[in-house]
Each structure stands twice: as structure tokens, then as C-alpha cells.
Amino acid sequence: MISVEVRLFATFREGRQNKYFLELDDGTTVLDVLNLLNINPEEASIILINGKNVDVTKVLSNGDVLSLFPPVGGG
């Protein structure tokens, strides 16, 4: 098992918490976390692990901080 902190930003916070501390199976990917939080992968414009850009196939490690951002486009 691994412990991961997930931080959500902007409109991803609607109907969800701003932060989650998750205990996950080894081998869990970003895509698995998106599915767990009911976030459409096509709506995640920026995905960072510990501040670095990654894609949805990235496997998470113990202690990672995963940050997820939607596109924001109104004015």
C-alpha cells in the first residue's frame, strides 16, 4: 500500500474536497485516481506529481503529492 496526497484546484473542487489523503494499492496510476474521484480524464489540463508534469499513465509512489487542474476559460 502507498499513501498519496491529492490536491484539487479550481472547478474540480465543486462537489469534492480540496484535498484527499488516500491509501492506495501499489501500482495505482493517475488514471485510477481520476476514476476514483469521478473526474473525466479529458477534463484534467494540468497533472502534476510533486510539481512535475506527468500523464495519466504515471504510476504513483508512496508519499507523492498529486495536483489536478481543470481548464478554466470564462471571462
Add this chain to the structure above:
Amino acid sequence: MERYARNFNSISREEQEKIMNLKVAIVGLGGLGGYVLENLVRLGVKSFNLIDRDVFEESNLNRQILSTEKTLGLKKAEEAYRRAKEIDSSVQAKVFSAELDDNREDMLEGVDIVVDCLDSIAGRLKLETLCHKLNLTLVHGAIRGYYGQVTVSSPQNRCLRMIYKDLRKDNESLGNLPMTCMVTASFQVNLLLKAILYNEIVRDLILIDVKNMEIERLKIQ
């Protein structure tokens, strides 16, 4: 200079002169653009290119400072110029009531800096392309619901493509709130001042959460 007495001494007289000699393009004169214009005219900017293809609609009344029941149906860019002149009769503007496209160099000709107040991701990406062609700094702002974001797309760091990737739509169901517009527009103006007065280009994406009153800065790589 009595008009600007309350700008001093947070802004020096030399800085005030710089502000008064600026030429700013505001692209989009809705929720963000109206407040950006209001801020800039009151700060002392005298010269603008004002660009918006739309007319005011009833659904603009919740947040767009240039919209009133009397201005419904009027062109946003023209109304923006009228408002600016009402505050400061010496303001001059080129008004474009047309859509900005990446081949409309004429719309940004001669300006010192550009402010992105558009309402679509596709429009923003076109604007960044046009600014890149013209070597112009672009102050970005966008909102949705309670959330806003600002950053600067400079000739050395064209970041909007990094922020939006190939996504063209966001969650429009959350609408656009007036508090978010006002805060985000004010941050854009502050980024513009930093760029113009101190040559300080903010590279972080600044995320504004009006609901929780939180501001976070994110490095975009």
C-alpha cells in the same frame, strides 16, 4: 495631477507618467475586460485598443460592469470607449467591434501590452499566437464559478498552450460570478503594472479560489 493624488505615493510620479503614456489592448470587454478597463482608466492609462465582437445581453448583467439595462443590445467595445471617456475625457481608443483572429495584426498594432479578457479557450490560444507574432506580452486571466486564474504569457514563455494543452472547453455549467470577475481582473491589472513598471514578468500560474479565499501559485514547466 490632482486626479491621481490618491495614486501617490504607492505609485511614484515617474511611474504615473509611465502609466499615462501606455497603450493597452484589452481583448474582450465582458466580465473581466470591463473591470480591467475601469482599473486602468482610473490608474491613468489614456490610450487603448478595445476589442470585442459582441453586444450586451441580459445574461451579462450579473457581472459585467459595462452592462446595464440601458446598454442591452449595444456593442461592448463602443460602450467601453464611452465609459472610459466618461471617467477621463482625454482617453483615446481604437475600437474594434469584430472577432480577433490570429491574422488581425492591425488590432494590436502599436500597443505596449495586451490583456486577455476573452471568454473562450480557443480565442485565447489564437490571441497568444497573434501576440507571439508581434512579440507582445499578454496578461492572461480566466474565470469559472468561484475560481479565477492569472499569469503572463511573455515572448520568452508562451504558457497558455502549456496550461490548456489541447483542451478547448471547460465546465461552463458553473457560470461566471461577479466577485470572481472583480478579483481576477484586479490581479490582471497588477500583473500588467509589474510588467510595465518593474519589468517583472510573473511566470507562475496564480490560482484564485474566491469561495475559500485562497490564492496559490503554481510553477508551469
